[in-house]
Amino acid sequence: MGNVRQKDIAERLGVSMTTVSRALNGSGRVKKETCQRVMQLAQESHYMVNSLARSLRLSDTRTIGIVVPDISNSFFANIIKGAQGICHDRGYMLMVCNSDENPLYEEGALMALLEKQASGVIIASVGGSRETVNGYRRANIPVVYIDNVPSDAADYDLVSIDNYKAAYALTQIVVKRGYRKIGMITGPRKQSSARMRYEGFINALSDAEIPNNADWIREGEFTLESGYAEMMGVLSLERRPAAMILSNNKLAYGAIRAIYEQGLKIPEDVAIASFDAIDGTGLVRPQIVSLNQPAEEIGRRACQMIIDKLTGESSGQERHVFLEPFLSEGDSL
Amino acid sequence: MGNVRQKDIAERLGVSMTTVSRALNGSGRVKKETCQRVMQLAQESHYMVNSLARSLRLSDTRTIGIVVPDISNSFFANIIKGAQGICHDRGYMLMVCNSDENPLYEEGALMALLEKQASGVIIASVGGSRETVNGYRRANIPVVYIDNVPSDAADYDLVSIDNYKAAYALTQIVVKRGYRKIGMITGPRKQSSARMRYEGFINALSDAEIPNNADWIREGEFTLESGYAEMMGVLSLERRPAAMILSNNKLAYGAIRAIYEQGLKIPEDVAIASFDAIDGTGLVRPQIVSLNQPAEEIGRRACQMIIDKLTGESSGQERHVFLEPFLSEGDSL
DNA sequence: TAGCACAATGTAATCGTTTGCGCAAGTGGT
């Protein structure tokens, strides 16, 4: 209540708001002494700018939004950390939103960010953005996708790994270890990351002249429960695979739980390889062989890309940045 | 860039801004037909409110800030999830900030939220808030602490477990299992949660008439590295403890790593009990005996408390809400 | 001594919404 405004300072000092504003922002043309008087009174009276007013006037919020499906997944948490680092350095604020894997929430978050006049957004989409993203296009606000490419948008900016190549490579690794009965639990294939991984897997098998068995290839949900359920399905088969590739960490955790629950051994009975199953504790057993996205770097690059667009340091052209995944070894294969 | 404003709609329809605003907000006194014409044109022309202007005028952003030390710690991630659920239901937006365990960043985040006119904030403080929190007091913006109580503030609102009681209880559990040589690695004791847990531990020991051994009690940092280092110190002692209590999940992971690295067995050589070492994957070995804070519930309650204060449903009085921790069993003890 | 450059400051418009107050026209009861 009664927060101090520039107007108050101006009146108290018998100067105009112009002078106060100029003094506070150091934007020249104010006598040194006046400037100091303003500064001092501002300090004493605990003046703080009202960002709303400022942003409204300047049409610039210096705020970047990021929407992720699951903030408690360390993969996304690390992306956020990366983005936040850049934001902090460059004087931006990062607004984090969680879509809870729900396209409707994703849409809602994007809408809210748009209304709040975010300067740009980073989206790890789960599919629900078409309509709102057009709003960003119209408003000419930079949007960068991470992890997933949008299912529809025509041209877009992207920071991610090459999921096709990664899946191909991971499958090759499994093959090289001598496995030939290989299956996969994919994420929802309407999400590009899941689909590309699926395709990489299929093509790697076929290039290795290994037939793929449809029973061993299942479409799941990027959740622990789904991993468990699908793996249970696979394990109940007459003919079981010798190795399974999991499209994501949660799927892997669920799947492994299912395997153990059936009293089976990893990797003797079923071997496991996964994506992004990186272990922050160092205590997960088995240690999962996993191909990981460089999460923090993805966050950093995406954020940098937004800021570049904002400062005009980047041409308006569509840009896809592909980063290299890294392998973490383990005893699950 | 040519974003549609109410003014544009008004001109196009030959009505006043008042009418447009009323129609869009459904705040009465507009003919049904006019209202529909406005709505339709708004839709067609992709009108969106400018939250900045709206909030500025209303002096209300419907935005709640939350500042946590480490977003990639699942404990905090779950708090955020809880808070976000409530916010979403009540039409608020949650702004998540990460302080990275750094008091300066914490201060910065609080400052930014204040300037952005957040309607309220939730803080899991690591100690750097004194100055800025006064700003909130002056502006009469509700602040709710979680996890940690502020080191200085006189009266404050809090949602947390009773850390003293919890530590006392956990220690009792360890004692009841027959351990008498018990040590603890605490967090930074200038943080209240760490200090209270330390005191609960000490008093539980003394009430059980077990002498405490200063060599086994160490002050660490709530990080994996610190857990590792301090545990290494403890293990290098002539006389080792039979059980160690870890004040936090990260400390526990680091400590366990150290124990294994020394070729020791858990719980035979050293037993382990911890706080908040809850395992999302179900694959962490050993399964850690842990007393956990109900993270999502903390987030929900804190958020609810803010909103209650905002809507005047709560008296201005200081409120401390203590929730019950829950035990997860394991084989580490 | 007029003219000029430049420093220091002020006036007022602007960003996009909301809303108190006022006004005109319509409705219905007596």
Add this chain to the structure above:
DNA sequence: ACCACTTGCGCAAACGATTACATTGTGCTA
């Protein structure tokens, strides 16, 4: 025919900052 309401709408002032465009005063030059 009059009064009391209600309905539908508009004017213009906020909210708090920034800034283009004056305006004033000062010292210096020609």
